[in-house]
Amino acid sequence: MSVRVRFAPSPTGALHIGGVRTALYNYLFARQQGGKFLLRIEDTDQNRFVPGAEDYIIESLKWVGLIPDEGVGFGGDYGPYRQSDRKAIYQKYALDLVERGHAYYAFDTPEDLEALRQKEANFTYNQFTRSSLVNSLTLSESELRARLEAGTPYVVRLKVEPDVEIRIRDLIRGEVVFHSSEVDDKVLLKADGMPTYHLANIIDDHLMEITHVIRGEEWLPSTAHHVLLYQGFGWADTMPQFAHLPLILKPVGNGKLSKRDGAKFGMPVFPLDWVGATEEDRFPGFREAGFLPQAVVNFLALLGWHPGGDQELFSIEELISAFSIEHISKSGARFDFEKAKWFNQKYIQASAPEYLAGLIKPLAETKGYSVSAAFLLQVVALMKERVTFLPDFIEQGYYLFERVREYDTETVQKKWTANTAVLFSDMMRFLEQIEPFEATNLEASVKQFVQEQGVKPGDVLPLLRIALAGTMKGPAVFDMAVALGREETLARLQLFVNTFNR
RNA sequence: GGUCCGUUCGUCUAGGGGUUAGGACACGUCCCUUUCACGGAUGAAACACGGGUUCGAUUCCCGUACGGACUACCA
Known part of the structure; x- marks a missing residue:
């Protein structure tokens, strides 16, 4: 049987980075096994639905390159892949489960249950308490029929059998055992006719022929219910294998990473x-x-x-x-x-320079810089080894796009001497006619020029750098000069001298 | 509270009955570089604790502590 896995987020807001990791692991597994990776949207909670969340999820997956083989927005033969579009399916199966004796109708309202929880903090709807509650196990047949015919709101609950051991073989954690006395009678079908996660995910995974369920650790406790459901439906032999992923924790402190x-x-x-x-x-x-x-x-x-x-x-x-x-x-x-x-x-x-240039182009444009592809390529070459984020190309290297906003005056004062202005004027005349205006030639020629002037390169080069970039940080000076071009280089030197020669 | 899951350097982790417990991020030092980065070298830094089992446990078992998840007509 070929592998089929799914990523099944619910559209309640932005997709958490932990969800992206879950999707990634599912994707990697599917690709490796030559299987299919599907995207299923679990939107059974009408109250928590957030417009735009579904598109966000899809765009996120596309951005990281985890393209589903099937799913909402991707086609496939097992659809629909959005659970709200499958409502009728769940109702049919829920009633089927009631007939099989593994589920029952319950008429207790949320208010009833809330009142019980007020009275008893740890109240749970389960095999021990259901006999004293209002459901199809305690109602007579005629009472039940009367309520159903009157359209009284109801939920369908899982009927957990007493004294059963539920064994789960988790691919990551090994065998995990639950006792049915600890497992509550979960709501399967809500009063609004929508299924809960528990019901929907079992039916969908079965119908979509999912072979492996790779999901977050928060689902481990409820997996007991899921196993019971597979058994109740008679699907135990095709039940998927489970793998419960560890959580992503906060950078510091306790608890899981939150938005x-x-x-x-x-x-x-x-x-x-x-x-x-x-x-x-x-x-x-x-x-x-x-x-x-x-x-x-x-x-x-x-x-x-x-x-x-x-x-x-x-x-x-x-x-x-x-x-x-x-x-x-x-x-x-x-x-x-x-x-x-x-x-x-x-x-x-x-990364290839062309790829990076393409990515920073729109960033440069939003800053109001209109530059050629060739120039962007030069920026990339100059900045590539010293940036962490894409915008750093533009922000840290802003002086490649516009003139210096602020000079490192502290260093200038340290290096500026009585004859700096004259030296710079001579150097400008020298640069004006140097050929070719190319980095290795510039470096050799300027160093030689400086020496001939009887000055140490260490006294001049820092100033040259600040004249061009304003800062002591950045690419090699002569590479910058070439990127800027002869004209702009000379203009900046003039500007620099004007600024400090007082 | 109950149930379940977990615990190797600050962090992500490798390893696994006998190892100088390995790598990476971050951090320190040095080299390269007349800047910054990149790169290279190097240093400091860990098996939660207590009992077993064993010739020998960081590794296997059991407790304890600590951390986490779940405990909705949410997923």
Whole structure:
């Protein structure tokens, strides 16, 4: 049987970076096994539905390159892939389960249950309490029929049999055992006719012939219910295998990574910018922060998984061939933004100049710079080894696009002497006619010129650098001069002399 | 509270009954470089604790502690 896995987020807002990792692991597994990777939208909670979230999820997956083989927006033979479009299917199966004796109607209202919880803090609807509640197990047949015919709202609940051991073989954690006395009678079908996650995911996974369920650790406790459902439907022999992923934890402190941590630690925790309706519902994304999707993938892949060995940088092809569920860690992994930055830097260094130039072009344009592709290529060559994020090309290297905004006056004062102005004027005349205006020639000639003037290069070159860039940081001076061109270089030298020669 | 899951340098992790416990990020020092980075070298830094099992446990078992998830007509 060929592998089929799914990523099944619910459209309640921006897709958390942990969700991206779950999608990635599913994707890697599917690709490696020659199987299919599907996207299913779990929108059975009408109250939590957020417009735009579905598009956001799809765009996120596309950005990181995890293209589903089937799913909402991707076609496929097992649709519909949006659960709200499958409502009738769940109702049919829920009633089927009632007939099989593995589920029952319950008429207790949310208010009834809330009142019970008030009275008894740990109240649970289960095999011990259901006999004293209002459901098809306690109602007579005629009472039941009367309520159903009157259209009384009801839910369908799982009927958990007493004294049964539920064994789960988790691919990551080994065998996990639950006793049915600890398993409650979960709601399967809600009063609005929609299924809960538990029902919908079992029916869909069965109908969509899912072979492996790779999902977050938060689902481990409810897997007992899921196993019972497979058995109740008579699908035990085709039940998928489970793999419960460790959580992604906060960078510091306790608990899992939350969307608030982004603002708190000044880093994105979402793949793309999310712009919600309110000011508080806005979050930055990795893409807009200037990450390369390949770097995000590499970073995420290694956050909770490692194939063994010392390799850190993996192409997507390498990830696919090296991936194995058995090598996924059991414990939660802290989100280390410093490591994410390192990956990005590495991927920028390794990227083709043309690719980078294409990515920074729109960034330059929003800053109001209109530059040629050739010039962008020069910027990339100059800045590639010293940036972490894509916008750094423009922001750190702004002086390649416009004139110096601010000089490092401290260094200027340290190096400026009585004859600096004269020296610079002579150097400008020298630069005016030097041929070719090219880095190695410039370097050799200018150094020689400076020496002939009886000055040490160390006294002049820093000033030359500041004249062109304003700062002591940055690319090699003569490379910058070439990128700027002869005319602009001379103009900046003149400007520099004018500024400091008082 | 109950159930379940987990615990190797600060962080991500490799490893696995006998190892100088390996790599990477971050950090320190040095080299390269008349800048900054890149690169190279190097240093500091870990098996939560207590019992077993064993000739020998960081590795296997059991506890304890700590951390986490779940405990909705949310997913």
